[in-house]
Structures are given as structure tokens and as C-alpha cells.
Amino acid sequence: MSVPDNPPPAAAGGQPLRAPSNWNLPNIITVVRILLAPLFVWMLLADDGKDGWLRWAAAALFILAIATDGVDGAIARRRNLVTELGKLLDPIADKVLTGGALIALSILGELPWWVTIVILVREVGITIYRFVVIRQGVIAASRGGKIKTIVQSVAISFALVPLWTVFGDWIYWVNGILMTAAVILTVVTGIDYLWQAWKGRKARRA
Numbered sequence: 001m002s003v004p005d006n007p008p009p010a011a012a013g014g015q016p017l018r019a020p021s022n023w024n025l026p027n028i029i030t031v032v033r034i035l036l037a038p039l040f041v042w043m044l045l046a047d048d049g050k051d052g053w054l055r056w057a058a059a060a061l062f063i064l065a066i067a068t069d070g071v072d073g074a075i076a077r078r079r080n081l082v083t084e085l086g087k088l089l090d091p092i093a094d095k096v097l098t099g100g101a102l103i104a105l106s107i108l109g110e111l112p113w114w115v116t117i118v119i120l121v122r123e124v125g126i127t128i129y130r131f132v133v134i135r136q137g138v139i140a141a142s143r144g145g146k147i148k149t150i151v152q153s154v155a156i157s158f159a160l161v162p163l164w165t166v167f168g169d170w171i172y173w174v175n176g177i178l179m180t181a182a183v184i185l186t187v188v189t190g191i192d193y194l195w196q197a198w199k200g201r202k203a204r205r206a
């Protein structure tokens with residue numbers, strides 16, 4: 001999730017207030033979300049992905065970490081704690097969480113590697129692009145990018161929670177449809193970032 005630009009907070013006399021410190025609550029929440037990734041990946045792989053308590057706990061941890069996506073941004077906006085670091089870190093946290101889950105699912109043989117690779121190439125590519133153009137300001141997540149992350153998160157949650165043990169094998173069809181939607185949105189939104197960048201460059205040259 002990204003945080004929309006906020007006007008700099010102004011004091012009563014119209015003087016801008018000091019920029020918020022990078023080490024504020026929303027950014028700390030974002031860092032904690034990143035640190036949860038290796039933990040749930042380890043929990044998932046520790047028992048070879050078997051549908052025991054470790055699998056359920058790993059899935060619960062992923063859902064908790066990804067569901068707090070909106071929390072850091074909401075606190076940042078409400079308390080005027082929006083920082084450039086936060087805008088950069090937030091999509092990275094999403095990518096570390098979803099990327100970690102996808103790699104673990106592929107290692108377990110539950111998700112084809114090509115799906116993981118296609119998604120990772122797009123996510124890493126857009127992250128590198130953000131760093132390359134960082135001098136012109138951080139590129140916040142687009143609306144499509146936010147929808148993509150929600151669909152990815154739902155698809156990965158369905159793949160992680162061993163719902164087939166409760167509902168039967170038809171749940172694999174649901175997982176397949178969700179993951180297909182996630183891949184399509186991931187590719188389309190990645191192309192859209194590049195298209196917008198190309199249009200912006202062309203406009204600046206004109």
C-alpha cells in the first residue's frame with residue numbers, strides 16, 4: 001500500500017513544521033512487517049508444508065502481516081507522519097511478504113516456478129525502477145498496483161491456508177483462478193508503470 005502525498009504540515013503562522021522523522025511508528029510497523037517474512041517462510045518450510053499446526057500458524061502470520069498493510073499508511077496520514085522513506089518501504093514490505101510466500105510455495109512444489117518467477121521479475125523490476133528515478137521523487141503505488149497487491153494477497157492466503165483439508169479438492173480450482181488473476185494483474189500493472197514512465201519522459205522532452 002502506498003501513502004498519497006500530503007501537504008507539509010504548517011504551524012499557525014504558516015511556517016512549515018519540521019519534517020517527520022523517518023523512525024516513526026508507521027515506518028517501524030513497516031519494518032516489523034518485513035521482518036515477519038523470514039519467520040513465516042521458515043515455519044512453512046520447517047515441516048515440509050504439511051498441514052499441521054506450523055502450516056496453519058505460518059498462514060495466519062502471513063495474513064496478519066499482509067493485512068496490516070493499511071495500518072501503517074493510515075497512521076501516517078492521520079498523524080502527519082508521511083515520509084519519503086515510508087512511501088518507498090511500504091511497497092517493498094508487500095513484495096518481501098508476497099515474494100517470500102511465493103518462493104516457499106514453489107519450493108514445496110505447490111506453485112509452478114514460472115508463476116513465482118513472472119511475479120518476482122515484475123516486482124523486483126518496478127522496485128529497481130523506483131530507485132533509479134528516486135531523484136525525481138518516490139513513485140507512489142498506483143491504484144492498479146494496490147488492487148494487484150490485494151488480489152495477490154488473497155490468492156497467496158488461499159494457497160497457504162490448507163483449506164482443502166476442510167472443503168475438499170475443489171478448492172484447488174479456486175486457488176488456480178485466484179492465482180491466474182494475480183499473475184494477470186501483476187503483469188498488466190507492471191506494464192502500466194513502464195507506459196506511464198515512457199509517457200512522462202516523452203512529455204518532458206517535448
Ligand SMILES: O=P(O)(O)OC[C@H](O)CO
Pocket residue numbers: 001002069090091094095123126140141142144145146148149189
Ligand atoms: O504496484 P506496486 O509495485 O507499487 O505495489 C503496490 C503496493 O504493494 C501497494 O501497497
